[in-house]
């Protein structure tokens with residue numbers, strides 16, 4: 001991906017690859033079918049796969065000794081080959097509003113963020129799909145981070161298990177679960193890491209595991225048009241689009257991938273998103289930038305653009321970061337914009353800022369921690 005980006009893309013590594021034969025395979029990256037194939041390859045009974053998988057994904061176990069329906073020899077043998085290790089947490093912050101943010105460190109030292117946002121009726125986990133992002137949206141802090149790589153399936157699923165552990169949400173089928181929804185709105189562009197994101201979401205959706213339905217999973221994209229259809233057909237999750245502008249000239253600036261996939265193509269792909277209906281709408285994310293995209297005229301253009309597409313609107317107050325070239329629209333402006341949207345028949349559109357006291361906006365915690373480390377060590381990135 002070029003698009004004027006100065007980021008470096010490293011190829012994805014699976015957690016066990018590249019590190020030698022002794023590295024255990026992390027079960028968090030395997031579907032039941034993958035695990036069955038592995039058991040067969042290792043000369044072990046195929047039925048062990050389902051037993052182990054259920055302990056890991058229903059009960060959240062990480063210790064083979066607790067898997068009571070496996071004989072002692074099987075426990076010993078399997079624990080030499082597999083692990084269900086969680087990613088390490090290098091920082092954990094909790095907001096006064098209950099939002100929890102983890103800065104996660106992976107085996108290679110790279111970091112990404114994951115945020116849990118509790119609400120009255122739901123608990124949403126915001127999951128990262130990449131370390132950093134190759135796209136350089138001008139208002140987004142993640143896009144300023146240089147190093148980029150795709151997260152593996154185990155690293156994506158590991159964010160969910162980490163949250164489930166901390167929320168005491170095991171066994172996964174219990175009533176009143178605290179983690180009810182997943183949004184792929186953390187760091188990275190999920191449609192640039194589609195295969196790993198899809199495999200991870202299939203594991204999370206599985207009825208024999210965490211069983212979060214596709215209706216409760218939302219994937220947010222900046223507009224990787226060629227992958228949108230596949231995402232709807234193959235995965236069937238809800239789609240959110242980081243729209244932010246209704247004219248190509250402005251969107252080219254704010255969301256540079258627009259130069260490759262301009263608005264007409266993006267809107268067309270959304271209009272044809274498989275499974276779209278009034279019960280399953282596209283969410284349009286629109287960051288409110290003072291004097292840039294927040295006029296009445298912009299609002300009219302927005303409503304015209306999405307006309308006829310089953311839609312929800314999500315107006316996001318811009319979350320500034322040190323050196324960011326924009327300021328957030330005033331509350332009055334956001335309210336006036338929201339009123340127009342409401343009058344056009346779209347419900348409750350302004351996103352409440354959550355966890356502001358813990359830098360819960362996309363990419364902020366990681367940048368903050370890198371800055372602190374730089375100050376300590378004098379190293380520049």
Ligand code: SAH
Nearest residue numbers: 140185188189220221222242285318319362
């Ligand atoms: N890369 C994907 C998903 C991650 S970003 C995408 O762009 O859709 C999740 C959402 O946060 C996007 O809508 C993004 O535009 C928005 N966002 C990023 N930085 C922001 C900021 N500083 N203030 C408000 N919203 C921001």
Ligand code: SF4
Nearest residue numbers: 133135137140143222
């Ligand atoms: Fe990447 Fe999304 Fe940030 Fe754009 S808004 S730089 S696509 S994470």
